[in-house]
Amino acid sequence: MLRRMIEDEIAKAVEEIFSIDSVNFKVEIPPERFGEFSSNVAMVLTRKLRMNPREIAEKLKERLRESEIFEDVRIDGPGFLNFDLRNEIYLESLRRIIKNPESFGRRERKKMKVQIEFVSANPTGPLTVGHGRQAIIGDVLSNVFDELGYDVVREYYFNDAGRQMDLLARSLWVRYNELFGRNYEIPEDGYHGSYLIEMARKLKEDVGDRFVDRWDEDVLEFFKERAKNEMFEMIKKTLEKLGVKFDVYFNEKTLIEDGTVEEVLNILESKGMIYEKDGAIWLKVSELIDENDKVLVRSNGTPTYFLTDIAYHYNKFKRGFEKVYDIWGSDHHGHVPRMKAAMKALGFPDDFLNIIIHQFVTLKRGGREVKMSTRSGEFVTLDELVNTVGVDPTRYFFAMIDPNTHMVFDMDLAVSRSMDNPVYYVQYAHARIRSLFEKAKEKGIDYRELEDLEELSLKDEKLIMRDMDIFEEILEDVVKDSAPNRLTTYVENLVSRFHAYYTDNLILDVESPKLSNARLNLCRGMEIVLKRTFSILGITAPERM
RNA sequence: GUGCCCGUAGCUCAGUUGGAUAGAGCGCCAGACUGCGGAUCUGGAGGUCGGGAGUUCGAAUCUCCCCGGGCACGCCA
Secondary structure, three states, rough: OHHHHHHHHHHHHHHHEEEEEEEEOOEOOOOHHHHEEEEOOOHHHHHHHHHHHHHHHHHHHHHHHOOOOOOEEEEEEEEEEEEEOOOHHHHHHHHHHHHHHOOOOOOOOOOOEEEOOOOOOOOOOEHHHHHHHHHHHHHHHHHHHHHOOOOEEEEEEEOOOOOOHHHHHHHHHHHHHHOOOOOOOOOOOOOOOOHHHHHHHHHHHOOOOOOOOOOOHHHHHHHHHHHHHHHHHHHHHHHHHHOOOEEEEEEOOOHHOOOOHHHHHHHHHHHOOEEEEEOEEEEEEHHHOOOOOEEEEEOOOOOOOHHHHHHHHHHHHOOOOEEEEEEEEEHHHHHHHHHHHHHHHHOOOOEEEEEEEEOOEEEEEEEEEOOOOOOEEEOHHHHHHHHHOOOOHHHHHHOOOOOOOOEEEEEEHHHHHOOOOHHHHHHHHHHHHHHHHHHHHHOOOOOOOOOOOOOOOOHHHHHHHHHHHOOOHHHHHHHHHHHHHHHHHHHHHHHHHHHHHHOOOOOOOOOOOOHHHHHHHHHHHHHHEEEEEHHHHHOOOOOOO
């Protein structure tokens, strides 16, 4: 928490000198030539104080130089304050890391419940690579929330009733009959994917010819049930393979059965937010935002998806979540404003519902885009992707791109076990460190934890310690921006610095046992930060590669 | 047509509560081990940050217009 430390020093100085107790300034890591940390505080104060930024900086500099944490304070450019910290400050940070190998970065429990809802695919087909992206964004985000002390619930919402499931059942039935030489047509909006052929084969084994040429209500129910169970099994298997686990699978149906839908409708009515028109019931969306009103109950009496989704979020609220996050593909973005409006209509706090939209994924293989045609059923499934490129690369690749960026997943790169592949680049650092500890034993260099640290005095060593220290703040950035890629970007920078340091400096030198031990301690800190990062990303920390 | 997201090096992407000479990886070129793992490291070439205007001490970042791509505009989910 070096950054916080510097902020406090600056805030104190500002208060003492200018009697201003709250300023919105930043402490950040500047380009290397300017120093170890920097702040824009003088520039931010310019307007308030009606003074030249360099003048302000000059006053602050004099005061800050008296502080015990700074080795040097300089003014550069338009009025930046640039800082170098005393070596001991960094050593203390490193000690803290080494003393908390399992919990560095973890915060105290906040007693605050957060829910993250993602994937939420209906059991009508295998998960797509888009679901994969969503699964990893959601999973990593959940891990980070957990690190920050929240009680996180990962939830999967699904609908196994309705027309789509009927179509799936009928499609499966047609495939099943094909196995007996019958020629029925898959319905126009039905499911053509080859996974149903496979499923039909298993079904034939189990039930023989019982349902050949036979189709009625009971058969429909049977096929629906069968298809649903098989699909969910497939879906869960894929998720498990990827290391994604849900705490709750929530069936949309229960909201109707337990009366939540009706309750919500009554609440909205009591608030005067609904009206009847053309035999349907509408929500006055247009009174809340600049959008058209939407139907809640169809003229045939059935609730729309919109209504049950409102009911679902009402249910979430009643369960006591402080905040909920929904992760949706960009094809659902049109749903965002009206859901927000509905939350407002129910009187929920503005920051209760948070929606993370992620852009689509396209696959690239052999230098070309893989065509993803759902109609023909010939698409690469998430399961195939994981089988092809492996779990670590799949997870890392999905995590490393900003959710808002349309992503091109390069399968050739992901599959390559070479330096091109960022996953192996970061994992290699870990393997290298483990190997150093092995080598130390061979060379007869004892590792004495927390000793000899004062031997660390190189600029590169300070910068590595600084970068390890900001791990904690990176976690905050991840949730603040809902961007898991903050973490991968961070670890790539950290690792790059470490590799360069390793190349320039001999870690294990039998001639200098104290220095060697100090550097091993540095490596130990590095190992801890890497392990913590990898565990949040859900990838392995290999001993050897 | 309207709305949302995106457009940064040949490719894939960082960087946005407005800050210093815009970064990384890959690819390309040239280098580094009879010392701890070369899955590494060092250097170089490569940019009108899609285009234009504006806001201001300062814009990749904010505003407006235009161009290009994706998505959405249902009593579907």
